[in-house]
């Protein structure tokens with residue numbers, strides 16, 4: 603898959619949560635495709651390690667920012683504009699889940715935390731990016747959702763509700779921003795092999811159980827998500843907007 607080109611040379615990307623996992627894989631591939639980018643995350647040491655592994659030179663910056671804090675998000679986009687002068691695409695990649703019990707047994711503070719990171723943060727970043735893209739009269743927003751937004755899964759109820767919200771946000775933004783030539787889409791992976799999901803895929807019993815429900819017979823690797831994201835962020839997807847592409851090895855098809 604490494605040789606597929608998406609025509610992203612000299613495009614400017616913001617990849618939230620680009621310091622590890624799927625976001626880092628997206629950032630690495632974007633640099634390989636000739637794009638410039640900003641990554642963000644909360645922990646400076648993880649950002650530093652990511653920047654070292656990316657080796658993007660002047661084409662990459664890292665900004666420490668919590669995406670659920672509007673002042674941090676404002677600072678992130680100010681830095682990007684100061685450095686690169688425009689934003690061609692925003693990849694809303696940040697997401698988190700803390701295993702919860704039933705929704706009704708969950709403390710409001712935990713509900714708020716999961717909503718803040720998965721849904722409110724996606725809104726705050728999309729809002730800032732949209733303002734810039736509206737003045738440019740072009741742009742792409744691609745959000746990493748999850749199949750958990752389609753199917754009620756034990757221990758992932760609030761996360762799933764937030765991701766379902768992300769899918770509706772995608773449709774609403776697509777409709778509101780179409781007049782500005784801004785396309786807004788999402789990808790919804792099933793399990794992907796990252797730190798985030800390690801408690802599941804590293805447990806043989808759980809892994810076997812998960813894979814039984816996936817016709818293609820394996821979980822996703824980060825690159826399985828990177829390519830659909832880059833496609834949706836490219837000119838090849840200019841007539842696609844408001845969609846969520848399931849990246850699940852066929853799990854939701856059966």
Ligand SMILES: NC(=O)c1ccc[n+]([C@@H]2O[C@H](COP(=O)([O-])OP(=O)(O)OC[C@H]3O[C@@H](n4cnc5c(N)ncnc54)[C@H](OP(=O)(O)O)[C@@H]3O)[C@@H](O)[C@H]2O)c1
Pocket residue numbers: 618619620621622623624625642643644645646648649667668669670694695696697698719723746747748749790791792793794795796797798799
């Ligand atoms: N892995 C899976 O199985 C899977 C499946 C379906 C969907 N997804 C979705 O894919 C996306 C990426 O997941 P992943 O597995 O790559 O996760 P990950 O390995 O946990 O990485 C998450 C990234 O987001 C950053 N981050 C987390 N909270 C943040 C916040 N509030 N503000 C700024 N940055 C924040 C993290 O850095 P810091 O911790 O330093 O902030 C890190 O860079 C998420 O949206 C997730 O919901 C994952």
